[in-house]
Amino acid sequence: MTDDTLEKSRLTLLGLGAMGTALARAWLAAGHPLTVWNRTPGRAEPLAAQGAEVAATAAEAVAASDLVVLCLLNDASTGEVLAGADLVGRDLVNLTTGTPAQGRARARWAQERGARFLDGGIMAVPPMIGVPESGAYILYSGSRALFDTRHDMLAVPAGAVYVGEDPGFAALYDVALLSAMTGMFAGVSHAFALLRKEKDVSPKEFAPLLTGWLTAMAPYAYGVADHLESGDYTRGVVSNLAMMTEGNATLLRTAEEQGVSAELLTPFMDLMERRLADGYGDEGTTGVIDLLTRYRTTEPST
Known part of the structure; x- marks a missing residue:
């Protein structure tokens, strides 16, 4: 043990699955004295060999x-x-994955037991942990004082991003980001499905075109954010809802020609058509969000 190790703050980590083990290794590599525990003791053995104390x-x-x-x-x-x-x-x-409501309830639970509390959402997979250039980060919400006091330690495995005093916000941001990722996965799956039966089309050659296109389209999120905050869903719109809904017919026809199910596309297209039918053809697609939130907040009829 070096002098640097003695000066580093101690912490305890409970849970040594793939992610927990990656976190543990990052803290040990940074010289933090670490106590670990896992329900299955055998998982702690490699970490003990690296200097962790096993409880x-x-x-x-x-x-x-x-x-x-x-x-x-x-x-x-x-x-x-x-x-x-x-x-x-x-x-x-x-850092256990949960919902916003669970984060808030767990914060109250911790406070009742005399502890300060932060909830976290890990935006990374285990190989990204402890690798600064990977872009990994962890969302935190809850006690600002705890976050500020422990920031340097929390930032060792991945970037530490504080998103608010509300303990549910880390989980909310986490799930919102993962939901967007899931939608991207759906689009990518449909795109490759369209090409699947074409023997002269190489998936590996198509992939750079696909990633480049998705990257170019990513700033769409800024436009949606501006629409939501301004309330003007027509501002800066180039391809309006009427035009895009008309174009959906070509997407569906091509899927049929290629023998591909359109079930990954049609839910969003159906919402677009509903918004268009409500008379918002000059907008972009932001109004679909209003349809979704109205569905979520509508009280059941009595």
Whole structure:
């Protein structure tokens, strides 16, 4: 152990799945004394060889450090693992994937037990952790004082981005970003499906065109944000809803010709047609968001 290690702050990590192990290795590589615990003890052995202290129980691991980080299976497992631990005076950072409501409830739960709390959403896969050039970052929400105090340690595995005092915001941002990614995956899947039966089309040769096109279209998000904040859904629109809805027929016809199901496209197209039928043909596609939120907030009829 070096003098630098002695000067680094200690922390505890509960949960050593693929992501938890990647986090642990990043903190150990940075010289932070680390106590770990995992329900399956064997997963801790490689980390012990790298200098981690292995606790026999979760309660013992919590007692070893003022900063406790969790990277467990789900919110229920978080409650189970911490049930017998003394959290008074601890800083609790929960990187377990959950929903906004679970983050808020867990923050209240932690406060009732005398702990400060941050919820987190990891925007990375394990190989990106501890690699600064990977672009990985972790969203945090909850106690600003905790975030500021522990920022340097939290920024070791990945960039640390604070998104608000509301403990549910990290999970909300996380799921919103993952939802956008899922939509992109759907579009990419449909694009490759259209080419699938063409023997003279190489997927590898098409991929650079596809990634370049998606990159060029990404600033669309800024336009949507401007529409939502200004309330003017026509501002800066080049291809309006009427034009795009008309063009959808060609997309659907091509899918039929190629023997490809359009089921990944039609839900969004149906919303576009509804918005057009409501008389908003001069807008872009931002109005679809209003259709979605109205659906979510409509009270059931009695």
